Amino acid sequence: MRQLQFDTYTGNIIEAKLDYWQDIEDIPILIRNFIYEKTTNYILRDEDNNKNYCPICTHEIDEYGFCQNCQKFCNIADDAEVKIFDIDKIKNYAFFNTYYIFDVVNNEVILYVIDECVYYDHPNLASPYRIMETKIEHAYHIFNNKIIDLKGNITYYYKNIDKQNKKDDENYNYRIDNYLNNYDGGTLYTDNLDLLKDTIYRYTNIWEAKDYLKDKYLFASDLTYIPLHFSCFEYLIKDKFYSLAFDNPHLLKYDNEARMLLNPNGEYLDFMLNNNFNFYQYKAFQLCKIKDMRIINFIERNLYIVEKILEIKKIDIVKLYYYLKNQSVNIVEYRDYLKLAKDLGYNLKEKNVIFPKRLMEEHNRLFEKKYIIIDKSYDDKIKEVSSKLIKNKYEDKNYVIYPASSVKEMLEEGKNQNNCLRTYIEDYSNGNTEIYFMRKKSNLNKSFVTIEVKDKKLIQARLKNNLDPNEKIMKIINKWLRN
Numbered sequence: 001m002r003q004l005q006f007d008t009y010t011g012n013i014i015e016a017k018l019d020y021w022q023d024i025e026d027i028p029i030l031i032r033n034f035i036y037e038k039t040t041n042y043i044l045r046d047e048d049n050n051k052n053y054c055p056i057c058t059h060e061i062d063e064y065g066f067c068q069n070c071q072k073f074c075n076i077a078d079d080a081e082v083k084i085f086d087i088d089k090i091k092n093y094a095f096f097n098t099y100y101i102f103d104v105v106n107n108e109v110i111l112y113v114i115d116e117c118v119y120y121d122h123p124n125l126a127s128p129y130r131i132m133e134t135k136i137e138h139a140y141h142i143f144n145n146k147i148i149d150l151k152g153n154i155t156y157y158y159k160n161i162d163k164q165n166k167k168d169d170e171n172y173n174y175r176i177d178n179y180l181n182n183y184d185g186g187t188l189y190t191d192n193l194d195l196l197k198d199t200i201y202r203y204t205n206i207w208e209a210k211d212y213l214k215d216k217y218l219f220a221s222d223l224t225y226i227p228l229h230f231s232c233f234e235y236l237i238k239d240k241f242y243s244l245a246f247d248n249p250h251l252l253k254y255d256n257e258a259r260m261l262l263n264p265n266g267e268y269l270d271f272m273l274n275n276n277f278n279f280y281q282y283k284a285f286q287l288c289k290i291k292d293m294r295i296i297n298f299i300e301r302n303l304y305i306v307e308k309i310l311e312i313k314k315i316d317i318v319k320l321y322y323y324l325k326n327q328s329v330n331i332v333e334y335r336d337y338l339k340l341a342k343d344l345g346y347n348l349k350e351k352n353v354i355f356p357k358r359l360m361e362e363h364n365r366l367f368e369k370k371y372i373i374i375d376k377s378y379d380d381k382i383k384e385v386s387s388k389l390i391k392n393k394y395e396d397k398n399y400v401i402y403p404a405s406s407v408k409e410m411l412e413e414g415k416n417q418n419n420c421l422r423t424y425i426e427d428y429s430n431g432n433t434e435i436y437f438m439r440k441k442s443n444l445n446k447s448f449v450t451i452e453v454k455d456k457k458l459i460q461a462r463l464k465n466n467l468d469p470n471e472k473i474m475k476i477i478n479k480w481l482r483n
């Protein structure tokens with residue numbers, strides 16, 4: 001309850017307006033320091049000349065991290081964050097960091113979404129110099145059944161959010177955040193979570209997940225709709241099942257589903273708890289039923305490809321894991337091989353067809369058999385396909401995602417990324433699959449992530465050398481897919 005006060009206009013006794021932070025000056029200094037520290041703890045690196053620069057004045061720093069100009073040391077430890085810039089173009093570029101901050105006023109909860117923008121185009125200086133701008137993007141007043149955006153004076157009811165998300169079965173929290181008009185994931189200030197103990201959050205026990213949440217890339221819904229609206233959140237947290245509690249709200253949709261998950265058949269429960277399973281690890285576990293996290297994580301990372309392989313042929317995934325390890329070959333290559341073998345009419349019951357002695361040799365041999373002559377007709381078809389797919393183009397403050405638009409582009413991406421993109425030229429030109437490139441806005445000419453999508457599902461997203469992108473990049477890609 002807020003304080004009662006006398007309204008001089010109407011002569012009635014009314015509740016006082018909730019007092020929330022309007023300006024930067026309203027934000028407590030401890031929290032402003034937290035935002036500043038998190039935003040500024042990086043160095044600038046130009047990969048083209050392999051030099052490091054001071055994040056404040058952009059002068060080159062020496063091997064000890066010392067900036068002559070500022071007379072101070074920058075953090076150049078191995079685990080320090082590095083922002084990759086083309087130092088000559090730094091004035092064209094800005095980057096954004098989003099922070100989530102809880103505050104409690106008279107036992108009522110407000111969640112702030114604060115944006116910190118950093119750019120280097122100082123209006124009064126000829127040479128680049130860092131400018132930071134803090135902006136309170138949203139102030140959400142949180143209730144058990146709704147969220148009020150205090151700045152826009154808009155009310156979002158959880159039951160309407162439910163309706164919106166009914167059809168989605170996976171990752172649907174991105175949609176929720178779009179629904180809240182909140183598009184940026186960010187970092188939570190966890191030091192004050194204890195404040196929530198005497199509020200509507202009292203049953204969620206969310207503060208127990210403090211350490212888990214500290215380094216996590218979060219959306220507003222992860223901190224509001226999910227903990228407050230799903231009753232099983234409480235016992236997932238109590239059991240320290242943090243990944244399931246926060247990442248997989250679709251599991252929590254029906255209490256019974258989550259209970260079943262937590263109690264698959266007793267004997268695996270401890271193992272799942274000890275390893276803080278997420279939903280995809282659970283799905284992977286169902287495919288191998290083996291208490292070995294290396295294998296489970298391998299399947300989880302490649303879940304969609306594993307499912308595709310199983311569609312072609314029901315094979316023992318544990319055997320496949322050891323086989324691929326022995327051959328030092330990526331599972332994507334195996335999927336391509338198996339598909340080629342099937343298309344060419346090989347007998348998939350034979351052991352030397354399923355697990356050939358030299359996989360890559362066989363892969364290449366079968367590929368040559370179906371050899372693609374890259375002629376003009378492919379290029380024309382690809383131009384047509386990409387002109388249709390361009391509607392799926394994604395752009396945010398830092399990244400763009402767009403469809404491959406020519407054979408040349410695909411050959412170059414394959415070469416840069418050291419992947420086998422050329423083998424997708426035929427499928428892509430026929431519309432059997434979709435190929436997209438994700439690039440950093442700070443370096444649009446450089447390959448970053450190569451993405452394959454089919455039937456609106458992500459098949460693979462790969463960095464150079466077929467490596468997996470980190471969690472943050474995957475979240476952005478998933479967000480894009482959901483839209």
Ligand SMILES: [Zn+2]
Pocket residue numbers: 054055056057058059067068069070071
């Ligand atoms: Zn400096």
